Amino acid sequence: MIEGARWKKWLWFYLPMGMFILGLLFPFYWMAVTTVRPDRELYRPWNHPLYSPFWTSNPTLDHIKNLLQETLFDRWMWNTMLIALAATLISLLCGVLAGYALARLRFRWAGLLGTAIFVTYLVPQTLLFIPLADIIRDYSIGDTPWALILTYPTFLIPFCTWLMMGYFKTIPKELEECARIDGATRWQAMLYIILPIALPGILSAGIFAFTLSWNEFIYALVFLSSPEQKTVPVGVVSELIRGDVFFWGPLMAGALIGSVPVAIVYSFFVEHYVAGMTGSVKG
Amino acid sequence: MARVLLKNLNKKYDDVHAVKDVNLEIRDREFVVLVGPSGCGKTTTLRMVAGLEEISSGEIQIDEQRINELAPMDRDIAMVFQNYALYPHMSVYDNMAFGLRMRKFETEEIERRVNQAAEILGIQGLLARRPRQLSGGQRQRVALGRAIVRNPRVFLFDEPLSNLDAALRVQMRVELKRLHERLETTAIYVTHDQVEAMTLGDRVVVMKDGVVQQVGEPLELYGRPFNRFVAGFIGSPAMNFAEVAIAEANGVLWADARGLRVKVPPARIETLRRYAGSRVILGVRPEALRMASAADPAEYAFDSTAEVVEPLGSEILLNVRAGPHALVARVDPSTRLKVHETVRLAFDPERLHFFDTASGAAI
Numbered sequence: 201m202i203e204g205a206r207w208k209k210w211l212w213f214y215l216p217m218g219m220f221i222l223g224l225l226f227p228f229y230w231m232a233v234t235t236v237r238p239d240r241e242l243y244r245p246w247n248h249p250l251y252s253p254f255w256t257s258n259p260t261l262d263h264i265k266n267l268l269q270e271t272l273f274d275r276w277m278w279n280t281m282l283i284a285l286a287a288t289l290i291s292l293l294c295g296v297l298a299g300y301a302l303a304r305l306r307f308r309w310a311g312l313l314g315t316a317i318f319v320t321y322l323v324p325q326t327l328l329f330i331p332l333a334d335i336i337r338d339y340s341i342g343d344t345p346w347a348l349i350l351t352y353p354t355f356l357i358p359f360c361t362w363l364m365m366g367y368f369k370t371i372p373k374e375l376e377e378c379a380r381i382d383g384a385t386r387w388q389a390m391l392y393i394i395l396p397i398a399l400p401g402i403l404s405a406g407i408f409a410f411t412l413s414w415n416e417f418i419y420a421l422v423f424l425s426s427p428e429q430k431t432v433p434v435g436v437v438s439e440l441i442r443g444d445v446f447f448w449g450p451l452m453a454g455a456l457i458g459s460v461p462v463a464i465v466y467s468f469f470v471e472h473y474v475a476g477m478t479g480s481v482k483g
Numbered sequence: 484m485a486r487v488l489l490k491n492l493n494k495k496y497d498d499v500h501a502v503k504d505v506n507l508e509i510r511d512r513e514f515v516v517l518v519g520p521s522g523c524g525k526t527t528t529l530r531m532v533a534g535l536e537e538i539s540s541g542e543i544q545i546d547e548q549r550i551n552e553l554a555p556m557d558r559d560i561a562m563v564f565q566n567y568a569l570y571p572h573m574s575v576y577d578n579m580a581f582g583l584r585m586r587k588f589e590t591e592e593i594e595r596r597v598n599q600a601a602e603i604l605g606i607q608g609l610l611a612r613r614p615r616q617l618s619g620g621q622r623q624r625v626a627l628g629r630a631i632v633r634n635p636r637v638f639l640f641d642e643p644l645s646n647l648d649a650a651l652r653v654q655m656r657v658e659l660k661r662l663h664e665r666l667e668t669t670a671i672y673v674t675h676d677q678v679e680a681m682t683l684g685d686r687v688v689v690m691k692d693g694v695v696q697q698v699g700e701p702l703e704l705y706g707r708p709f710n711r712f713v714a715g716f717i718g719s720p721a722m723n724f725a726e727v728a729i730a731e732a733n734g735v736l737w738a739d740a741r742g743l744r745v746k747v748p749p750a751r752i753e754t755l756r757r758y759a760g761s762r763v764i765l766g767v768r769p770e771a772l773r774m775a776s777a778a779d780p781a782e783y784a785f786d787s788t789a790e791v792v793e794p795l796g797s798e799i800l801l802n803v804r805a806g807p808h809a810l811v812a813r814v815d816p817s818t819r820l821k822v823h824e825t826v827r828l829a830f831d832p833e834r835l836h837f838f839d840t841a842s843g844a845a846i
Binding site: 377378379383385388392396397 | 533534535554555556558560561564565566568570571572581585586629
């Protein structure tokens with residue numbers, strides 16, 4: 201890269217990037233600060249002499265204690281984890297197989313089927329929950345984790361299928377042909393050659409599916425009703441906003457702790473994830 | 484030991500007839516090259532032998548056994564692909580061992596075979612590396628190694644050298660030939676490069692539009708092409724063609740075109756007589772044209788204008804124009820020539836080719 205004057209680089213690169221990062225991270229910072237800010241500071245008016253919205257000198261763990269003791273937060277975390285993992289696994293399994301078939305096997309209607317699957321992804325959840333609620337009632341799985349484990353794949357499978365289909369198409373088909381000449385069956389070629397190469401794609405799809413399930417709100421709100429069955433996003437909102445009273449401290453503590461698993465999953469797989477998004481397989 | 488037989492082989496896609504009635508016998512231990520322009524059906528033919536494409540009609544036999552219905556894995560063949568198709572997530576060793584592992588070989592036997600193949604190809608030092616850490620030539624060798632460890636009945640090569648740079652391609656060509664001499668396995672090799680075809684093949688099959696044009700040893704194709712397509716495809720620079728009228732005068736036949744007038748050599752008079760009064764295509768290879776000397780009979784010489792002079796060191800390619808015809812002559816490097824000069828060239832009467840205007844078949 202040709203370096204211009206140093207101030208230019210600061211002005212056109214570091215400054216905008218810094219502002220961008222600041223803008224992105226500020227909500228998290230706000231969440232963290234509010235979590236440890238004592239109540240008397242939280243509700244201090246802006247013209248109070250000690251008003252300091254961005255900092256607290258008396259950090260406290262009261263809100264976290266409150267969250268864990270007064271609500272079923274640990275239960276919600278467990279529910280969310282279970283539901284997100286199960287929905288992700290189901291969707292990945294179906295998505296990988298369907299994506300492979302659509303990308304590789306030549307059969308009638310393959311193109312049409314691919315489009316149809318994508319179209320189902322375009323149906324908004326805010327409409328789909330109405331018929332789904334009916335189905336869930338018919339099968340009597342309302343207010344159980346199954347209500348979500350079985351409905352999340354309705355939007356996760358199309359998503360995973362499309363992502364995997366795109367990824368499989370970047371893998372040269374000669375690899376598979378070579379494996380089959382080498383003595384592998386189609387299944388073995390898929391298992392030993394294609395899936396290991398597609399691992400970055402599978403991880404990306406998995407992370408996305410996990411995050412989407414973890415953050416999902418509407419289905420969780422509609423299909424679950426008893427407090428001990430709820431997921432984090434719904435539990436925090438329904439139990440810590442009572443009428444027009446917002447319990448900001450525990451609310452933020454719940455949001456903060458609730459976002460930790462997703463952050464861990466991301467950071468764990470970030471390298472594979474980036475490789476999956478750029479989607480290149482170099483022989 | 485393997486003899487491959489293609490009988491009335493056809494491949495039809497929805498609206499394309501890619502391979503038409505190909506009949507070919509590949510003898511045991513023979514190196515046969517399928518060559519032709521892109522889209523001529525050579526790769527499709529090879530893939531049908533490999534079992535990667537369905538056969539629309541016809542039959543493929545290896546050692547008298549019909550293999551149409553066999554899966555690729557059961558045909559006991561190995562294939563080297565244009566893009567090498569190395570498994571990127573495996574080391575070189577595992578790449579070469581994969582086929583043996585799939586066939587449940589003992590670990591010691593796998594090790595012995597991989598090491599032996601690595602030694603033949605000079606890649607012992609690379610066994611622990613991943614494909615992406617290798618250069619193009621090294622990858623090519625690993626792909627070859629993966630084919631030879633299995634000791635298959637037939638090797639199939641699908642343009643294996645076309646991703647290499649020119650110098651490496653020449654080197655690998657020689658190595659491939661040496662390898663074939665050492666292993667003596669029947670091989671079918673597909674390329675669009677006629678130089679590769681000529682240098683590697685025991686026999687060469689020229690294809691065009693799904694049809695086999697000619698099968699023969701390289702020099703046979705070069706010296707006695709069956710038709711205009713083969714004549715033009717084999718050889719570089721390509722054969723010169725000119726449309727001429729055949730006219731009879733005093734018992735002698737003349738091939739006549741604007742700017743060119745050649746006496747038909749006595750040996751060809753009989754076959755060309757029935758074309759008297761009509762037009763044929765005259766073909767002459769660049770090396771069958773030379774600078775005319777006083778000794779050359781006037782009936783085989785003509786005047787032309789030098790347009791481009793290409794000195795290649797060992798020879799000069801002289802692009803001339805005679806009337807409407809652009810011709811290339813391969814002349815001695817000591818020749819001193821300038822562009823726009825008039826050059827008198829002479830045909831070698833023994834090496835003139837004549838082709839039917841309509842069918843392109845050699846006369």
